[in-house]
Amino acid sequence: MIINQYVSSGSNSSRDKFLNCSDWLVENAVRKDGYLVWESNFSWPTYDNTAPFISGMTQGHAIELLTNAYNYTKDKKYINYAKEGLKAFFIDINEGGVTYKDANGWWYEEYAQPNMKIQPRVLNGHIFALLGIYKYYDITGDEQAKYIFDMGTMDLKAYLAYFDNKEIQWTNYDLVGNVATSGYHNLHIDLLGKMYNITSSSIFNLYKNKWTNYSLLKTKENEVRQLEFLKPKIMEELSKSLLEKNKNKVKPLEQGLTKIELDIKKKNDEISLIHGNISQLNQSINQLSLKPDEEDIENKGWWQFWK
Numbered sequence: 001m002i003i004n005q006y007v008s009s010g011s012n013s014s015r016d017k018f019l020n021c022s023d024w025l026v027e028n029a030v031r032k033d034g035y036l037v038w039e040s041n042f043s044w045p046t047y048d049n050t051a052p053f054i055s056g057m058t059q060g061h062a063i064e065l066l067t068n069a070y071n072y073t074k075d076k077k078y079i080n081y082a083k084e085g086l087k088a089f090f091i092d093i094n095e096g097g098v099t100y101k102d103a104n105g106w107w108y109e110e111y112a113q114p115n116m117k118i119q120p121r122v123l124n125g126h127i128f129a130l131l132g133i134y135k136y137y138d139i140t141g142d143e144q145a146k147y148i149f150d151m152g153t154m155d156l157k158a159y160l161a162y163f164d165n166k167e168i169q170w171t172n173y174d175l176v177g178n179v180a181t182s183g184y185h186n187l188h189i190d191l192l193g194k195m196y197n198i199t200s201s202s203i204f205n206l207y208k209n210k211w212t213n214y215s216l217l218k219t220k221e222n223e224v225r226q227l228e229f230l231k232p233k234i235m236e237e238l239s240k241s242l243l244e245k246n247k248n249k250v251k252p253l254e255q256g257l258t259k260i261e262l263d264i265k266k267k268n269d270e271i272s273l274i275h276g277n278i279s280q281l282n283q284s285i286n287q288l289s290l291k292p293d294e295e296d297i298e299n300k301g302w303w304q305f306w307k
Contacts, residue, residue: 015253022069025062026081032096035087047120047176056098057125059088060132064237082136088149089133098129105154115287121175123163124184126156127191134198144194156195157203161289163188164207169214169278185215203288217274224267231260238266 003121029036038059039052063082070079089106091097094114100107100121110125130152133292137145163172173180180188192208195201233256241249 007017010247014288019069022065022078025066028079029062029081029085031084032088036081036092037086037088037098038085041106044111046178047116047118049111049116053111053113053123054088054096054127055110055112056089057122059085059098060108060129062132063133064132066267067132067139071139079140080109083140083142086133086136086145086148087143089129089152100155102155104158105156106148106151107155107159108152118176121159123171123180124173124187124191124254126152127195130156130195131191142176153195153199157201160203160207161285164210169215169217171211185211189215202278203285204242206281206288210278210285211272217271217278220267220271220274224264224271227260227264227267231257231264234260254275 024037025028028038032224037054039054040049040058041052063085064075066078066082070082079248086096089099090101092101093109093112093116096114097227098108098112100109100119107119107121108126108129109120110122110129111120130149133145133152137149138144151293159175162175165172168179172178173184189208189211190217192204192211196204196208223275229282234253238250238253238257241253
C-alpha cells in the first residue's frame with residue numbers, strides 16, 4: 001500500500017502520492033442517503049454487474065487509506081469521510097449497500113449491486129473489507145466499526161469451510177465455485193494470517209496452515225511429475241548405451257537413474273507427511289467447529305466462547 005512506501009521512505013514524493021490518493025477519495029466519493037460510496041465505473045460480466053456498482057472491498061480500502069491519512073496529518077476531513085464510508089456496511093445490498101445479512105453474521109460483498117441473481121461472496125474481498133474496517137477501529141476506537149468488524153468476522157468463520165475445496169485440495173475464489181488461481185490461493189493464506197493476528201481465533205490459523213499444506217502438496221506433486229517424466233528418458237538412454245557397450249555413458253546414466261528414483265521416493269514420503277498434516281488439521285477444524293449442545297450452552301455458558 002502507498003502508505004507503507006511513505007512510512008518506509010519518508011520521502012516527499014511518497015507523501016505526495018499518499019495524500020493525492022487520499023484527496024482523490026474525498027473528491028470522488030458518491031453521496032447516498034446518509035452514507036458515502038466509491039463506485040466502480042465498469043461492468044463485471046462474471047457476476048452480471050453493470051456500471052456503476054459498489055464494492056465492500058473498495059469501501060474497506062478507501063476507509064483504510066483515509067484513516068491512515070488522518071492518522072498522519074490529523075486533518076479531520078479524512079476521518080469524517082472514512083466514517084461516512086463505514087456506514088455503507090450497515091446497508092443491505094438490495095438497499096444500495098454492500099452487505100449480505102444472515103443468521104451467522106454479515107458478509108461484505110466485493111461485487112455489490114441490488115437484485116443480483118447470485119451471491120458471489122468473494123473471499124479476499126470480504127477480508128480486505130474487514131481489514132480496512134479494523135484499521136478505522138484501531139485508530140478511532142469507534143464501537144460501531146468494532147460491531148461491523150465482529151459481524152463480518154462471524155460470517156467469515158461460518159463460511160470459511162465452503163472455500164476449502166477438499167476435492168482438489170485447493171481454495172475457491174468465491175462461493176459460486178470458481179477455483180482460486182495460485183496468486184489468489186496464496187493471498188487467502190496471507191489474509192487469514194492477518195485475521196489470526198487481529199483476532200487470535202484459532203480457526204483462521206488452522207485454515208491458514210491447511211491451505212499452506214495444500215500449496216506444499218501441489219509443489220511436491222509437480223516435482224514428482226517432472227521426475228517421472230524424466231525417468232523413462234534416462235532409462236531409454238541407458239538401454240541404448242548398454243547395447244552399444246558405451247561404458248563412458250552407462251555409469252553416469254545408472255547414477256542419474258538411481259538419484260531420480262531416490263528423489264521420487266523422498267518426495268513421495270514428503271507427500272505422505274503433508275497428507276498426514278492435512279488430516280490432523282481437518283480433525284482440529286472439525287473439533288473446533290462442533291457447537292455445544294443446548295444443555296452445555298445453558299449450564300456452562302460456552303456459546304459466547306464458541307462464537
